[in-house]
Amino acid sequence: MSEHVDSVKTYTAVWLILLALTGVTTGVAYIDLGAFSVVIALLIAAVKMLLVALFFMHMRHSAKLTQVAAAGAFLWLFVMMAFTFADVWTRGLVGTQGR
Amino acid sequence: MSEHVHAPVETLALREQFNTAEQQKESVTFGMWIFLITEVMFFGGLFLAYTVYRSTYPVVFGVASTSLNAVIGALNTAVLLCSSFTMVLAVRSAQLGRRRALVLFLILTLLLGMAFLGVKAYEWNEKFVEHHVPGAGFHFEGAAEQGPAQLFFSLYFAMTGLHALHMVVGAGILCWLLYHAVRGRFTAEYMTPVDVAGLYWHFVDIIWIFLFPLLYLIDRHMR
Numbered sequence: 417m418s419e420h421v422d423s424v425k426t427y428t429a430v431w432l433i434l435l436a437l438t439g440v441t442t443g444v445a446y447i448d449l450g451a452f453s454v455v456i457a458l459l460i461a462a463v464k465m466l467l468v469a470l471f472f473m474h475m476r477h478s479a480k481l482t483q484v485a486a487a488g489a490f491l492w493l494f495v496m497m498a499f500t501f502a503d504v505w506t507r508g509l510v511g512t513q514g515r
Numbered sequence: 516m517s518e519h520v521h522a523p524v525e526t527l528a529l530r531e532q533f534n535t536a537e538q539q540k541e542s543v544t545f546g547m548w549i550f551l552i553t554e555v556m557f558f559g560g561l562f563l564a565y566t567v568y569r570s571t572y573p574v575v576f577g578v579a580s581t582s583l584n585a586v587i588g589a590l591n592t593a594v595l596l597c598s599s600f601t602m603v604l605a606v607r608s609a610q611l612g613r614r615r616a617l618v619l620f621l622i623l624t625l626l627l628g629m630a631f632l633g634v635k636a637y638e639w640n641e642k643f644v645e646h647h648v649p650g651a652g653f654h655f656e657g658a659a660e661q662g663p664a665q666l667f668f669s670l671y672f673a674m675t676g677l678h679a680l681h682m683v684v685g686a687g688i689l690c691w692l693l694y695h696a697v698r699g700r701f702t703a704e705y706m707t708p709v710d711v712a713g714l715y716w717h718f719v720d721i722i723w724i725f726l727f728p729l730l731y732l733i734d735r736h737m738r
Contacts, residue, residue: 421610431600435593438727442589445732453736457728464724472603472717479541482548489552493559497566504567 420477430471437464528705540707547711551718558722565670565729572663577734579667582657588731591634592723598627599720606713612703617696625689628682635679674726681719688712
């Protein structure tokens with residue numbers, strides 16, 4: 417069967433970038449960026465997630481079906497979060513009881 | 516691939532419900548991904564609860580979050596990333612049919628996973644010493660409101676605890692893989708268990724990649 421075997425060099429590079437990003441996200445946390453702290457932290461985490469998924473989990477070689485299914489996880493996560501936030505974060509706006 | 520001609524070593528591990536080894540491998544891999552997607556929703560619920568309560572009690576959550584040790588958290592993140600690196604090398608060794616390297620990298624992954632859990636145990640112990648464990652003895656000096664502070668530490672223990680539980684399960688899977696790897700059960704043609712165990716291990720790593728900044732880092736700048 418057609419198995420993709422990535423080089424040790426590729427894996428080492430990904431590993432070192434992941435370690436560097438961990439250092440960056442920790443360092444940046446001490447700088448006052450206000451509300452952007454969360455944004456930066458989540459952006460770095462998302463990049464790390466993509467690196468792990470694409471390289472370590474071989475996502476870039478996976479079958480299309482697997483790729484679509486995995487991406488689908490984020491659709492359901494989005495639905496769950498968006499609907500909950502749409503409730504919780506708007507309760508004060510329209511002056512209704514509930515808090 | 517022809518449906519009638521298999522290399523002998525392929526048929527050895529081929530279950531009867533599959534036509535080809537390739538079809539079997541794709542089915543198993545897809546099954547693991549479906550399981551991981553349910554896990555995304557499982558952890559997602561906790562991330563959701565954390566976000567809702569953090570936005571409800573931003574100040575107390577900020578103070579409670581900064582009481583965690585970010586340096587230890589970062590070092591433990593590095594340990595876990597190293598374990599993912601050794602795991603991917605174990606999968607690669609299996610792909611190439613290198614049995615000794617496979618055993619070596621599985622042992623390294625197991626040791627790094629144990630190291631992560633050891634550091635986690637040390638951190639949890641600190642919480643007990645500091646009375647930061649939710650319950651009757653809870654006391655958090657940094658906040659006037661003890662309720663929201665307990666809520667933060669409840670979520671902290673639930674999220675890191677559930678993650679650690681996944682690590683323990685992962686360690687069990689690694690032991691199972693080691694048992695069979697030592698006996699030479701995995702070959703370049705059949706190493707699907709190593710492959711899907713790798714998917715699981717990396718997924719648990721990804722969960723920590725999000726837990727670390729959300730629990731340890733995002734309110735650090737307010738200090």
